[in-house]
Amino acid sequence: MRRPKRSIGLVAMVVALALATVAACSAGTITSRPAAKGSGGGTLVMGAEMEPDCADWLGSCAGSAWGTWAIQEHTIPRVFDYAKKQGVWTEVPSPLLTEMPTVADVGGKQVVTYKISPKAVWSDGVPITSTDFEYTWNQVVTGEDIYDQSGYASIESVDDSDPKTAVVTFSEPYASWRTLFAAYGVLPSHLLEGKDRAAEMNDGYAWSGGPWFADWERGEQVTLTPNPKYWGKKAKIDKVVFKFIANTSAAFKAFKNGEVLAIYPQPQPDAVEQIEGGIPDTKAIVNVVTGNTEALWINNDAAPFDSLAVRQAFAYAIDRDLIIKRLFGGIGVEHALQTLNPPSQARYADTEAYAGYTRNLKKVNQLMKGDGWAKNDDGVWEKDGQAAEITLNTTPGDQRRRLTGQILQEMLKKAGFALTVKTNPSFFSEQLPTGDYQVALYATVATSLDPGLCVIACSKYIPGPSNDDSGQNFQRIDVAALDPLLETVDTAYDPTERIKAAKAADVVMAENQVSLPLDSLPNIALWSRRIVGPVGDNPILAMFWNMNEWSLKKNEWSLKKKG
Amino acid sequence: MLTYVSRRLLYSVPVVIVASFLMFWMVRETYDPCARLRASRDAAAVSRCEERLRLDDPVVTQYGRWLGDAVRGDLGESSRTHEAVEEMIPRALWSSVQLIFWGVLISAVVAIALGVYSAVRQYSVLDYTFTGLSFLGLAMPPFWFGLLAIELLAVGPKRWFDLDQPLFYIVGLHSGDSSGFDLDYLRHLVLPVMTLTVQIVASWSRFQRAEMLDVMSADYVRTARAKGVPRRQVILRHGLRNALVPLLTVMALDIGALFGGVIVTETIFSIPGMGSLFVTSLSDGDAPVLAAWVLVTASLIVAFNLLADVLYSVLDPRVRLT
Numbered sequence: 059m060r061r062p063k064r065s066i067g068l069v070a071m072v073v074a075l076a077l078a079t080v081a082a083c084s085a086g087t088i089t090s091r092p093a094a095k096g097s098g099g100g101t102l103v104m105g106a107e108m109e110p111d112c113a114d115w116l117g118s119c120a121g122s123a124w125g126t127w128a129i130q131e132h133t134i135p136r137v138f139d140y141a142k143k144q145g146v147w148t149e150v151p152s153p154l155l156t157e158m159p160t161v162a163d164v165g166g167k168q169v170v171t172y173k174i175s176p177k178a179v180w181s182d183g184v185p186i187t188s189t190d191f192e193y194t195w196n197q198v199v200t201g202e203d204i205y206d207q208s209g210y211a212s213i214e215s216v217d218d219s220d221p222k223t224a225v226v227t228f229s230e231p232y233a234s235w236r237t238l239f240a241a242y243g244v245l246p247s248h249l250l251e252g253k254d255r256a257a258e259m260n261d262g263y264a265w266s267g268g269p270w271f272a273d274w275e276r277g278e279q280v281t282l283t284p285n286p287k288y289w290g291k292k293a294k295i296d297k298v299v300f301k302f303i304a305n306t307s308a309a310f311k312a313f314k315n316g317e318v319l320a321i322y323p324q325p326q327p328d329a330v331e332q333i334e335g336g337i338p339d340t341k342a343i344v345n346v347v348t349g350n351t352e353a354l355w356i357n358n359d360a361a362p363f364d365s366l367a368v369r370q371a372f373a374y375a376i377d378r379d380l381i382i383k384r385l386f387g388g389i390g391v392e393h394a395l396q397t398l399n400p401p402s403q404a405r406y407a408d409t410e411a412y413a414g415y416t417r418n419l420k421k422v423n424q425l426m427k428g429d430g431w432a433k434n435d436d437g438v439w440e441k442d443g444q445a446a447e448i449t450l451n452t453t454p455g456d457q458r459r460r461l462t463g464q465i466l467q468e469m470l471k472k473a474g475f476a477l478t479v480k481t482n483p484s485f486f487s488e489q490l491p492t493g494d495y496q497v498a499l500y501a502t503v504a505t506s507l508d509p510g511l512c513v514i515a516c517s518k519y520i521p522g523p524s525n526d527d528s529g530q531n532f533q534r535i536d537v538a539a540l541d542p543l544l545e546t547v548d549t550a551y552d553p554t555e556r557i558k559a560a561k562a563a564d565v566v567m568a569e570n571q572v573s574l575p576l577d578s579l580p581n582i583a584l585w586s587r588r589i590v591g592p593v594g595d596n597p598i599l600a601m602f603w604n605m606n607e608w609s610l611k612k613n614e615w616s617l618k619k620k621g
Numbered sequence: 622m623l624t625y626v627s628r629r630l631l632y633s634v635p636v637v638i639v640a641s642f643l644m645f646w647m648v649r650e651t652y653d654p655c656a657r658l659r660a661s662r663d664a665a666a667v668s669r670c671e672e673r674l675r676l677d678d679p680v681v682t683q684y685g686r687w688l689g690d691a692v693r694g695d696l697g698e699s700s701r702t703h704e705a706v707e708e709m710i711p712r713a714l715w716s717s718v719q720l721i722f723w724g725v726l727i728s729a730v731v732a733i734a735l736g737v738y739s740a741v742r743q744y745s746v747l748d749y750t751f752t753g754l755s756f757l758g759l760a761m762p763p764f765w766f767g768l769l770a771i772e773l774l775a776v777g778p779k780r781w782f783d784l785d786q787p788l789f790y791i792v793g794l795h796s797g798d799s800s801g802f803d804l805d806y807l808r809h810l811v812l813p814v815m816t817l818t819v820q821i822v823a824s825w826s827r828f829q830r831a832e833m834l835d836v837m838s839a840d841y842v843r844t845a846r847a848k849g850v851p852r853r854q855v856i857l858r859h860g861l862r863n864a865l866v867p868l869l870t871v872m873a874l875d876i877g878a879l880f881g882g883v884i885v886t887e888t889i890f891s892i893p894g895m896g897s898l899f900v901t902s903l904s905d906g907d908a909p910v911l912a913a914w915v916l917v918t919a920s921l922i923v924a925f926n927l928l929a930d931v932l933y934s935v936l937d938p939r940v941r942l943t
Contacts, residue, residue, distance in 0.1 A: 103797045109901075111702040118670050119703045121657055203673050206663040260703050276704070277712055277893025279797060299797030304891045308792070312891075314776045315787040317796070338780075487653030513662055528664040 099296050100610040102589065104602075105309040105318040106280070106300040113274060114259040115242055116194075118203045123503075127322070127600045128272070128280045128300040134243035135186060135267035137172060138236065140507060140598045146405045147347060147507055147597055149236050153290035154178050154186065154244070154267075161235065161551055167214070168228040168551060170235050176222060177289035180246050181266040188224035191239060192216040193247030195226075197255055209238050233551045237506045243267075269293050269606035278302065282605075293606040294591075313337070313584060319610075320585035320593075322601055325386065326457050329582060334388035343583040344389045345595040347401040349504035350579040354450075354466075358572055359534035360496050362446055367429035369571040370415075372448075372497075374425070375473030377417035381465050382577050385458060389582065395575040397564050399509060400502075402597035406509035406547070406557055408564035412575055415568070422473045439474040447476045451489055452499040454481035459499050462576070490532040491521050498532075501579055506598065509560050512544035515572065535572045587611070622934070626927065633923040638688070640919045645684045645912040649676075652906020654700040674700055687909055691916070697909035701902065706913045709898065714917065716794060717894035720886065721879050723810055724817040729872065732822045736829025736868075737861055740837060751826065758823030767816035767889040774812060792891045813890040817883065821875060828871055832864040839863075866936045870929040877925025881918040 110125030115134060137159065138149040151158050156173045163169070178186040198210040212232045217225035226238070249265055250258055262274035270282035270293060280300040284293035303309045306323045310332050313321045323329045333342060354376075362368045378394035386392070399407035431439040431446065439446035450466065452459045463479035470477045482489060489495045502514065513519055517536040519529035543566065546559035567573075583601040585593055591608035595601050655670035675683065687697050696706035735755070739748040775789045790796065790809040799805040836842060837860050845859050846852075884896035891897075895918065902910040934940045 101798055105792075112704070114703070117703065118655075118658055118666060118673075119701065121661070203669060204663075205658070205666060206661045207665070208662045256703070276709075277716070277897075278793060278795070281797065297797070301792050301797060302891060302893070303792055304888050304897070308889070308891055311771055311776055312792045315771075315779055315791055316785070317787060317790055317792050484651065484653060484656070486659055487656035491659065510662060513664070519664070525664055526668060528667050530659065530664060 099294075101297040101299060102295050102320075102605075102608070102610055103299045103301055103318050105303045105312050105321040107303055107306060107309055107322070107324065109277070109302040110274075110280075112260045113262045113272075114256045116197055116201060116204055116245075117256050117260070118205045119260075120205055123600070124300075126505075127602050129262070129274065130243065131268070131599050131603060132270040132282055132605070133263075133266040133268045133272050133285075134245070135178065136241075136243040137239045139603070140596055147402050148405070149240070149507055164227070168231050168235070170226045170228075170238075172224040172226070172239070174222045174224065175289065178267075179287055179289060180249070181271065181285050181287050182249075183287055184246070184248050185221065186244065186246075186267060187221035188216070188218035189221065190244045190247050191224035191226070192218045193251060194239065194242060194245045197245065197250075198242065201255065203256070206241075209234055213238075231549045231551060233547065233549050233556060234506075234508045234510060235551065236508050241505055270298070284606075288606075291606050294609040295605070298605055313340075316586075319588055320583070320601070322581070322583055325389075325580050325582055327385065327461055328457065330386060330388045333582065333584070337584065339587050341585055341587060341589075341593070343581075343593075343595050343601070344386075344391065345581040345583075345597070346391055346578050347404070347597050348578045348581050349400045349402045349506075349597050350501045351395065351398055351400045351504075352499070352501040352576045352579050353395075353398060354574040354576065355498045355500065355533050356571075356573045357493055357495055357497070357532075357534055358536065359493060361444065362441075362448075363496060365429055366570060367425045368431075368446070371422045371425040371429075371473075372470075372475065373412075373415040373571050373574050374418045374421040375470050375475060376415075376466065376574065377469060378415070378574070378576055380417075380469075381462060384465060385461065386577065386580060389580065391577070391580050395577050398511060398515075398567055398573060398575050399560070399564065400504045400597075401578045402504060402507055403509045406560035408561040408568075411564040411568040415571070415574065417469070419473055426474065433474055436476075437471075437474060438476045445476065446474065447478070448496050449478045449480055450497045450499055451480050451482060451485055451495045453485055454483055456481075462499060491527065493521070493532070493534055499576075509547050509556070511560075511563065511567075512541075512548045515563075515567065516541050516544050533573055535567075535570075537566060537570050537572065540566045540570070540572075622931070626931065629927050629930075630923075633920075633927075637916055637919045637923065641688075641912045641915040642684050644915040645687065645908050646680050648903070648906050648908040648911050649680045649683065652903075652908075654906045654908070656906070683908075684912070687912060691913070696913040696916075699902070699907050699910050701905040701907045701910070706910050709910060710913055710917055713893060713895045713898040714880075716892055717880060717883050717887070717896065719794060720810075720813055720817060720883060720892060720894060721876065723814045724821065724879070725872065725876055727814060728818040728821040728825060731818075732825030733829055733861075733865070733868070735822070735826040737833055737856065737864075739826070739830040740833030740860075740864075741856060743834065755823040755826050758819045759827075761819060763816050763819060764885045764889060766819050767812070767886065770812050770815055771889070791889075794892060813886050813892060816889065817879075817886045825868065825871070825875075829864065829868050832867050833860060836860050836864045866933065869936065870933045873925050873929035873932055877922040877928075880921045 106124050106128050108122060108124040110122045110129060112119035113129055114120055115130050135154040136152050137155055139152045140147055141150045154175060156175050159170050159172045161168065161170050174186060174188065180186060195210055195213055195216050198204055198207055209232050212228050212230050214227045214229040246265060246267065262272060266285045269285055269288045269290060271285050273281045279302060282298040301318055303312055306326050306329055309321045309323050310329065312318045314337060356363050356369060358364065379392065382394050383392045396410050396412040397407040426439050431441045434440040434445060450463055452463065467477045490498060513530050515531060515535045519525060519531035520534050521527045521529045540563055543559045543563035547556050547563065550556050581595045583595050588611045589608055590611055592604055593601060593608060596603045654674060655667050658666040658670050690697055699706055699709060735751050739751050742748050771791050775787050775791050778784065778788045789811045791812060794806060794809045796805050842855060842859050845855050880895055883894055884899060887894045887896035888900060899914055
């Protein structure tokens with residue numbers, strides 16, 4: 059028998075090998091657009107861990123942080139930027155305004171005046187005017203399916219008689235006025251008036267009032283290109299691409315593979331380990347001053363936490379600093395948060411309110427015994443035949459929270475509490491609103507520097523018939539001394555009065571141990587040394603807020619050993 | 622044949638509808654599409670959302686409304702993205718089709734080559750090697766293989782050889798600047814296609830080997846050899862041609878199933894296909910998208926099952942469809 063000269067299998071393998079070889083060889087010849095060293099130009103590709111759901115920033119579909127970071131903050135003009143002054147993050151007028159807005163009491167009504175920069179124009183050259191402010195307000199209060207009408211519903215009128223001065227009059231005092239026209243920004247009335255705003259903006263838009271245009275290719279990427287009509291600092295890079303990547307782990311791999319030059323990963327344990335292990339040619343920032351508050355949110359109405367003594371004993375049973383060290387010690391974060399306000403709102407917080415709650419088993423015994431509890435044969439506290447068995451509910455699929463639960467189980471066991479950890483996909487939609495839980499582990503996220511704990515801690519917001527079961531005080535916090543303080547924070551627009559009330563509220567919350575703060579979920583930014591410029595984290599706008607000031611170093615010749 | 626095809630298609634309609642209803646019902650029962658609005662400071666946001674989606678209606682009514690629109694070509698709007706579902710599905714389908722096309726093409730070529738070689742050189746060293754490798758491929762979970770491939774063929778070489786550019790890409794099907802069929806596209810395809818095909822190649826090559834062995838011991842092959850037909854011609858014309866018939870039907874069945882089964886590969890490599898669409902829609906309880914997703918994938922599975930039967934009857938004259 060004659061052997062065949064060639065086998066199909068061999069041909070197939072040769073083809074496959076050839077493909078791989080071509081790819082491998084070509085790796086040395088493909089370079090991104092060359093640019094002068096740090097002088098501008100080029101394409102910057104970054105990883106985005108989540109694709110925005112829509113680009114209609116007023117709509118209910120627009121709650122995604124990545125929508126803000128990848129598109130909105132680069133294309134929609136806003137009244138404030140956020141900067142650190144004397145160690146505290148604060149609002150500063152954005153390039154849209156000529157000065158800080160003024161607040162006045164005119165005839166018993168709160169009036170806020172915005173002076174618009176004469177240079178401010180949309181990408182088609184049409185000036186940004188007070189009519190745009192009026193249009194935005196109208197859309198928020200009259201539009202369908204709006205994400206958040208808070209504050210805008212309290213506006214009585216927007217005077218646009220002077221195109222470069224927007225005078226906003228409120229029907230009732232609204233202390234959080236700084237959130238208005240900041241989170242949503244200002245929309246172009248001349249382009250959207252008379253049209254279906256949601257439909258026009260939902261999948262992206264071709265206009266801009268910021269330093270970049272955004273072109274969103276659903277499922278793939280967002281591409282930013284400079285807006286030549288922008289009146290502020292012009293973008294230096296030719297193109298910025300946000301590639302959508304499935305998760306934190308994939309983002310890290312893409313970063314290490316050189317496919318993306320910057321990532322902004324979630325602070326999960328594997329991310330912390332990767333950073334601890336070191337990634338070559340990389341710069342990193344770990345910022346604990348964020349808008350997040352990760353806490354053990356306690357249902358104050360559910361046994362055994364309906365007792366103040368048990369809530370306090372629970373806090374004394376936990377070494378929060380140890381948990382934080384275990385979670386984030388690898389990136390230098392070792393201390394627990396001591397207020398339920400996020401660090402970005404530190405000027406409105408007593409940042410040491412919870413500092414007295416450190417692990418102290420003597421105090422646990424004292425408090426529990428004082429409340430009529432005694433340890434049973436299993437070493438668990440028991441009262442009236444009910445053991446101190448606690449269920450901790452949290453979100454599914456979160457590595458960090460699973461680890462936190464495991465550490466807590468050990469700590470609480472030694473203190474006489476039996477802890478079970480459960481996850482549930484309908485955690486936010488069912489368990490929290492209905493109060494069907496004892497302790498929950500999750501984070502609240504503040505999208506402005508303005509305080510506002512009333513919505514989660516005032517008794518009027520406990521879900522019930524009075525608020526059509528829509529209240530967000532899922533902790534069922536009902537402390538008489540707390541309500542007036544938090545309501546003052548919501549209504550007084552005198553900053554001194556607000557700060558005083560907010561700090562006093564923190565003390566009351568700590569005394570009543572309404573819930574136990576853990577950490578601020580540090581922001582982590584990683585970027586290649588090829589990116590040059592003032593890269594830094596911002597608690598509201600993330601690491602991307604000033605990309606127009608970044609530039610790219612020239613790409614090195616591939617395959618060449620770096621000197 | 623036409624009657625058979627028509628009857629099969631008719632039978633498939635209730636199957637597809639029941640599948641999409643079950644998906645719609647389970648998602649509505651277990652997920653709240655307005656849940657994320659509970660983070661809004663505006664307490665009325667949730668009730669506005671519930672009103673817009675008419676969540677107070679019974680699930681059957683909601684599904685009936687969706688199906689009525691679907692029959693008229695309107696698959697509804699995603700409750701997550703507010704985008705028309707009839708735009709989302711084709712876009713995701715196109716990404717999956719690319720992956721599946723290359724995966725099936727390469728799997729078929731490699732599996733047939735390996736199967737034929739193993740059968741013709743039965744009990745040779747390479748036959749044992751291919752057999753061992755195929756068992757390894759069958760036993761290897763695709764997610765693990767994918768992660769291993771990323772580490773060994775992408776991230777690893779870049780680090781070991783200090784490359785400025787990666788050898789193979791691991792995110793999506795194109796780089797930021799690129800589109801269309803080019804080298805960049807091929808460098809994006811290599812690892813996901815390998816991950817998708819590792820188990821397919823293993824099972825198809827085993828199947829092909831078994832069929833080839835069966836055919837090569839048939840009387841007509843022995844007769845052909847006895848008549849002095851060259852070995853190459855015996856293998857290709859008499860052996861392979863007949864051994865391919867059963868494999869083609871298996872391939873048709875597998876291709877249909879792949880449209881719903883690319884979840885792992887697409888998730889690992891951030892490819893915005895049908896698998897990724899399923900995962901993101903499920904995590905947000907996006908019932909209109911999921912019902913349409915089931916409608917499309919179930920239809921594809923039904924269609925490829927039917928194709929398998931039809932192919933079998935076309936390629937093998939002994940089989941008649943009635």
